[in-house]
Amino acid sequence: MIEQMLDTPLTRLTGVRHPVVQTGMGWVAGPRLVSAVAEAGGLGILASATMTLDQLTAAIGEVRSRTEAPFGVNLRADASDAGDRVDLLIKNGVRVASFALAPRQELIARLKDAGVVVIPSVGARRHAEKVAAWGADAVLVQGGEGGGHTGAVATTLLLPQVVDAVGIPVIAAGGFFDGRGLAAALAYGAAGVAMGTRFLLTSDSSVPDAVKRLYLGTSETVVTRQVDGMPHRVLRTPLVDGLERAGRLSGLARAVRNAARFRKISGMSWPEMIRDGLSMKHGKELTWSQVLMAANTPMLLKAAMVDGRPDLGVMASGQVVALIEDLPSCEELIDAVVTRAAETLRGLSTHLAPA
Secondary structure, three states: OHHHHOOOHHHHHHOOOOOEEEOOOOOOOOHHHHHHHHHOOOEEEEEOOOOOHHHHHHHHHHHHHHOOOOOEEEEOOOOOOHHHHHHHHHHOOOOEEEEOOOOOHHHHHHHHHOOOEEEEEEOOHHHHHHHHHOOOOOEEEEOOOOOEEOOOOOHHHHHHHHHHHOOOOEEEEOOOOOHHHHHHHHHHOOOEEEEOHHHHOOOOOOOOHHHHHHHHOOOOEEEEOOOOOOOEEEEOOHHHHHHHHOOHHHHHHHHHHHHHHHHHHHOOOHHHHHHHHHHHHHHHOOOHHHHHHOOHHHHHHHHHHOOOOOOOOOOEOOHHHHHOOOOOOHHHHHHHHHHHHHHHHHHHHOOOOOO
């Protein structure tokens, strides 16, 4: 009954059982979390921006060894090897390609020709209209409540704008953590919801337990530009407060060090990093200082999410962190979300009086 009630354009498009998406969070959305979400009937998205091509191949293989359910891979549209990664997804039969930024029109065409579902993430109506015109199959829209890179417009204002503007399925993100939110998103006309912080805080997430406990004990987030020069919603911690107080020169010096560290981890050469920087600079109209600061993001996130050192890193988080109190499994979480959404929708029907 629940699955029949929540059959949406998203479930039909991707082949998943439930209209619930786990976002491609860097250092967090690895094979363990993605496969758990897929097995539970949601759409798990593997984060690949911090992986080499070989690592991405291995990660896709590991997800496949854990589940036969559909899943997706998140790509950086402005990466110098984006074309190679697209070819890798096509070769491995990945069901969904998601993008943190609007992909080039030719990338969308290549993926669609191979039968891969293309779902870019956007933060403005005009961006949704653009990728829809280019042939995207669906679009994920994140409001300002969401974690990581975020905009200033609330989901409740942005979502209806995009739903009215495009004729493709819209996935709502930013501020969702339970079934009431899913029911509300469906009422707005969305085809499902995407959640990041809520899936980070599950027992299937590989984030160190001490870091998860810190999330559960923290209720305040802050939007800072001191991580990479762009608005970034993270947990408010002493480190973040220190970054906010730091001078420009010290921030750039830190970015140079982190760029060198990220180069070693990613296997990228300096020319490749420079090409990526040029792409970022052009695509987002950033200054060179901001491009250099962007090296902070993967390394500062890795320090907390992988190394378990929140004192040395930052923790991306949506505002919903203040409402999360437990660490369920992905199966328990998705079952609870879908059940509550169905109950909410049934309850709303009782308020309809006869004409």
